[in-house]
Amino acid sequence: MKKYQQRPSVKSILIVVAVMMSIGIFTLINYVPQDSTKDNQDENVEIPAIQLPKNNTNADMVGLIVYNGKIYTQTNTKINDTDAKALKDEKLGTTKGNIDEWSKQKAYDKELASTIGEMDVYSVKGYDQDFRLMVYHMQDGNHYAEFFENLNGITISSGEDIFGKLNLVGNIHSVQWRAFSDWDHDNENYKPIFDMDALNTFLKELNKTKPYLREQKSDPINSSRNNEEYRELALKLHDGSTVKLTLLRDGYIYYGIADVYFEMNEGVFSMFWNQLK
Template sequence: MSNKVKQEMDRILIPSELHEKSKMGVLMAKAEMPRSKRNMPIKGIVAAACLVVGIGGYSIFSQQSSKSNESTNIVQERNSLTIPPIQLPKTSSENMKMIGLVVYNGKVYTHTATEIDSEHAKALIDEKLGTTKPTIDEWSKQDQYSVEFASTIGKREIYSVKGYDKDFRIMAYDEENGENQAEFYECLNGITIRDGKDIFGQLKLDNHIVMAEYRTYSDWNHSKDYFQPVKDKKTLSAFVNELNHTLPETREKVEELLGDFRNDKQYKQLILHLEDGSRVSLVIIKGGYISYGSSDFYFKMDNEIFSKIWDQIS
């Protein structure tokens, strides 16, 4: 992480009673960011970090049911998780940082764990949807979330992405002085997840992976790009296919079960390189757990396919 980004993050103020929880949020953000941020603007990096500070730092999800997860109000039914729409906390102030988001078509899209190189981004531009308004900040009222293209990312041009459902993913894309900047935003809230296909199917992983690589907990923790390739393509293909059949569980439940799992023996980062130039970052936890981005849920893969991929990345 560059000194400039660190300085920006150090300026984030968090209520003292939430300090410990927020530190864990920043840790998760670092773990779940895609591999390289060298081509990403500073504001994009800070937005990605602020996303988890927001989710980890205070409850921003509306109460949907009495059968809710206490920390995030995720509704857990027998065979599904319902992720409520993102909402502002009841009390906003200068001590709270908002998430990196864009409001489009009545839905909130947040910064994603998939990145795209600038040279590939232009080829994925589809329909121009609009231009963001820099209207949401720490003092915004809830009704401002209903304003089309309200955002926390400044003024950016927003497009749909070729090959992807715009109800799931959109892209901020700008060209300046012959260079372009592109960031994906995805809607991972206000949805019900029944199995992995509801998320991984949207990422278009099946039959579109060019290669995969991984690194250890220590390497990402020290910002070292020591990635190793996944050599067994057959095992990789079976793992990616099986992602669609995994079952969701809340982050709170899983991490209480796992205990201190952030170490080289239990934690790996897996990067999937797709044909369209995008790179999907997954966190793989020994025991069969997979997470995508800063979401408050994991997916459980409980069969020999996970054991085989774990052997490949251990």
């Protein structure tokens, strides 16, 4: 069962643990917002950059790759090795696998520094390289593929700045959902959604959603971990990737470990929520 703890203060937010099960190598890293404020005039939201730790002893672990001055972390979008092969684009290099819990600060400054050992890194066909990379690797006779995304150190003004990069609109093969208890216990008890008109309206509205920084006292997910208010939505795209979103009954949407959530128009959200019962 997944364990929950109260979110730490904004000045000491730690990245959620993301485990590289097949690799067994992790890194220590802090998520420290610096001047992470909402601009009241234009309603932009600054998602704080990941700050590499000066002292590793108090940090959580996350799988990451450093590339072109950006830090890419593991994501909630998954893909199997067969479909991943078709999405491989330009090879960007091979990760160094030089970071672990004992690494010094200078280890993070190297291009393609990572926590995942030595793995080939590719750009992904159809996706912005500044947003998403993919590792593709042969291990124990099997291919291994995983996406890494840059969702930190950026400024956004609407859901389009995140959801638009996922290529959701007009690109859905199938969609399923499950309630909180099934997600919490890792039960694959998904239920299909057949109303594609309702889904397409919802996906278009995602791009218009309003972003908010997640904070300890105001984050609505803190009081919504129950079967009445919580849904996980699994969207399988035509390219074989599966995007997972968290939806809360009051109109809030979350993606991955990004330190931000989004609020949707009440009427559109309520219409789609009725499909999740």
